[in-house]
Amino acid sequence: MSAKLHRTSDHPLSPVPLADFKVGVDNVIFSVDTQQNRLMVLVVMRHDEPFAGYWSLPGTLVRQGESLEAAAYRVLAEKIRVNTLYLEQLYTFGGPDRDPRESPQAFNVRYLSVSHFALVRFEDAELIADGVSGIAWYPLAQVPQLAFDHNEILTYGYRRLRNKLEYSPIAFDVLPEVFTLGDLYQLYVTVLGEGFSDYSNFRARLLKLGFLQDTGQKTSRGAGRPASLYRFDAAAFEPLKEKAMVFI
Amino acid sequence: MSAKLHRTSDHPLSPVPLADFKVGVDNVIFSVDTQQNRLMVLVVMRHDEPFAGYWSLPGTLVRQGESLEAAAYRVLAEKIRVNTLYLEQLYTFGGPDRDPRESPQAFNVRYLSVSHFALVRFEDAELIADGVSGIAWYPLAQVPQLAFDHNEILTYGYRRLRNKLEYSPIAFDVLPEVFTLGDLYQLYVTVLGEGFSDYSNFRARLLKLGFLQDTGQKTSRGAGRPASLYRFDAAAFEPLKEKAMVFI
DNA sequence: ACAAAAGTGTTTACTCTACACCCATGG
DNA sequence: CCATGGGTGTAGAGTAAACACTTTTGT
Numbered sequence: 001m002s003a004k005l006h007r008t009s010d011h012p013l014s015p016v017p018l019a020d021f022k023v024g025v026d027n028v029i030f031s032v033d034t035q036q037n038r039l040m041v042l043v044v045m046r047h048d049e050p051f052a053g054y055w056s057l058p059g060t061l062v063r064q065g066e067s068l069e070a071a072a073y074r075v076l077a078e079k080i081r082v083n084t085l086y087l088e089q090l091y092t093f094g095g096p097d098r099d100p101r102e103s104p105q106a107f108n109v110r111y112l113s114v115s116h117f118a119l120v121r122f123e124d125a126e127l128i129a130d131g132v133s134g135i136a137w138y139p140l141a142q143v144p145q146l147a148f149d150h151n152e153i154l155t156y157g158y159r160r161l162r163n164k165l166e167y168s169p170i171a172f173d174v175l176p177e178v179f180t181l182g183d184l185y186q187l188y189v190t191v192l193g194e195g196f197s198d199y200s201n202f203r204a205r206l207l208k209l210g211f212l213q214d215t216g217q218k219t220s221r222g223a224g225r226p227a228s229l230y231r232f233d234a235a236a237f238e239p240l241k242e243k244a245m246v247f248i
Numbered sequence: 249m250s251a252k253l254h255r256t257s258d259h260p261l262s263p264v265p266l267a268d269f270k271v272g273v274d275n276v277i278f279s280v281d282t283q284q285n286r287l288m289v290l291v292v293m294r295h296d297e298p299f300a301g302y303w304s305l306p307g308t309l310v311r312q313g314e315s316l317e318a319a320a321y322r323v324l325a326e327k328i329r330v331n332t333l334y335l336e337q338l339y340t341f342g343g344p345d346r347d348p349r350e351s352p353q354a355f356n357v358r359y360l361s362v363s364h365f366a367l368v369r370f371e372d373a374e375l376i377a378d379g380v381s382g383i384a385w386y387p388l389a390q391v392p393q394l395a396f397d398h399n400e401i402l403t404y405g406y407r408r409l410r411n412k413l414e415y416s417p418i419a420f421d422v423l424p425e426v427f428t429l430g431d432l433y434q435l436y437v438t439v440l441g442e443g444f445s446d447y448s449n450f451r452a453r454l455l456k457l458g459f460l461q462d463t464g465q466k467t468s469r470g471a472g473r474p475a476s477l478y479r480f481d482a483a484a485f486e487p488l489k490e491k492a493m494v495f496i
Numbered sequence: 497a498c499a500a501a502a503g504t505g506t507t508t509a510c511t512c513t514a515c516a517c518c519c520a521t522g523g
Numbered sequence: 524c525c526a527t528g529g530g531t532g533t534a535g536a537g538t539a540a541a542c543a544c545t546t547t548t549g550t
Contacts (some may be wrong), residue, residue: 016311017311017312018270018309018310018311018312018315019270019271019310019311019312019314020268020269020270021266021268021269021270021310021360022266022268022269022314023267023271023342023358023360061266062266062267062269062342062358063264063265063266063267064265064266064267064344064356064358065267065344066267066344067342067343067344068342068343068360069343089339089340091337092316092340092362094271094310094315094316094362095315095317096313096314096315108312110271110310110312112269112271112316114318114340114342140303178517180502181502181503182501182502197539197540198540198541198542199503199542200501200502200503200505200542201505201539201540201541203502203503203504204504204505204540205539211369216321220547220548220549221512222501222548222549222550223500223501223502223548223549223550224499224500224501224502224547224548224549225500225501225502225503225546225547225548225549226501226502226504226548227501227502227503229505304548316542410530428529429529430528430529445512445513446513446514446515447529447530448514448515448530448531448532449512449514451529451530451531452531452532453511453512460503468520468521468522469528470521470522470523470527470528471521471522471523471526471527471528471529472520472521472526472529473519473520473521473528473529473530474520474521474523474528474529475528475529475530476529476530
C-alpha cells in the first residue's frame, strides 16, 4: 500500500480526503457432521445494532498490534474450542455502504471485512455458550438470511471449500489421526455432493497417489467387514504439492 | 465484519483498543510482450519516505466513498492508458509492522494492503510519464528488490496469474479481437514457460472445446503459411464456466 | 444364512503425449 | 526450391467411469 506518487494525492495537504477504516474479520466456519452427513456452518446471533436479532458469521474487529490472521484465530477460539482446523484468508469486502454504521455523521469511518474460511472437526468442536450470545451450527442448505453481506461471503466460502477439497489435503486437518477410507469418502460426498465419484474409483485413485499410509490396524463398526485404518503421510504428499492434483 | 458479541470488546467502553487503518491498494500489473516473449511487470519509483528511491508496485490509498475495486482501477488509470484488461483482487496483507509508517508515535495508524492483480495488453498500454515519477515495465525475472513486502505480493500475483491462465479465459481479455492460435500459444508459453504443452496438442484441445470461432479470415506475417484468425466466443464458453477446465 | 460394509478387478471409452508429416507462403 | 511457420493425423500410454464381484464381519 505504498503512497501514491502523484503530488495531488500524496502530498500531506492533499485535497483528496482518505477514508479511515475499522477492519473486521469474519469467518466462514465449516464442519462436517459425519453422523448425519451434513455440511454445517457456524453462525452467531447479533444482539446489537445494526442487524440486532439476525444471525451472522462470527467476526470481530482487529485490535491494535493484532494481525489479520491472529484476529481470525481469536474469533474462532472465542466461539468454539477445537484442536484441529484449517484456516485461510478468503476475500476482502470493502465497498462503501456495506455497513450501515458508515453514516456520514459517524466520522466517516468505513468498515471493511477481511473474510476467512475455516474447516474444523465437528466431533471435537465444543461451542462456547456464554449465556448471552446465541451460537449454532446450521446445515448449509438451511442457513437463514444473515446480517450484512454475510450470505454473499458464505457463498464465496463454500465455493472455496469445494475447490480446496479437490486440490488440497485439507480433509486430513479435520479427520482423526487415523481414519478409514470410508470416513474420507463420506467427508467428500458430504461436501461435494453425491455423484462426485464412485467409492471404488475414489479409493483406487487415492491409494495410487501414495500418501495414505496403511497402519495395519483394522476397525469394526457394526455390521460389515472391518476397515483398514490409514494415516496421512505429509512427507509423501510433499512432492505433489503445487501440482494440479485432483482428488475427485 | 460484524462487531464482536462478547461484551468485553463489543462494548463502547471496551478496554481493548481497536486498530485504526488506512487501506491501500497495490496492483501487480502483468503484461505479455509478444515481440520479445517476455512477461512484464509494471513498477513505479518511490520519491517519498519510506523506501524513497525504491521501485514498488503501483498503489494508492483508498479515498472516502471509494470502493476497493474503484481504487484499484484508479491506480491503473493513473499509470497507464489501456483499453483491455483483466483485474481481480488478490490477497490482503495486513500484519502490523509491515509498513514503517506504523510507528506508535504516528497515532497508531495501521496500513493494510488489499492487493490486486491485473493483466493488460502490452501493445496498447501507454505509460503515463508525469515527468516526476519513474515508471517502467520490468521483465518478471529481472524485477529488483521492491519497497515494503511488494516482492512477496508479486510472487503471489504470479502464482495467481498462472492458475488463472490455466482455468479461465483471461487471455482473451488481453488479446486483440481476432488472433491466431499461434498468438494464443505464445502468450501461454511466455507465462507458463516452455514445455507446458506441445503446440499441436494445445491447438487440438482448444479447438475441441468449441469456444474459438474461426472468422474465415487469414493473416500472413512474413514467411510461413498464413494463419486463420479466431475470435473468442463468450456465449459458447458459458457452459464451461465453473468447470475445472484446463487449457494446458 | 444374510445383510452390510470393505475391498478388488475388469471392461470400455476417452484423453494425453510425443511425434511424424503435409500445406501454403515469402524470399 | 527451401526455410518458415500453420495445420493434421496417429500410435501408445495412461486415466476415468461404470459396474461386477469377492471378502469379512455382525446379527
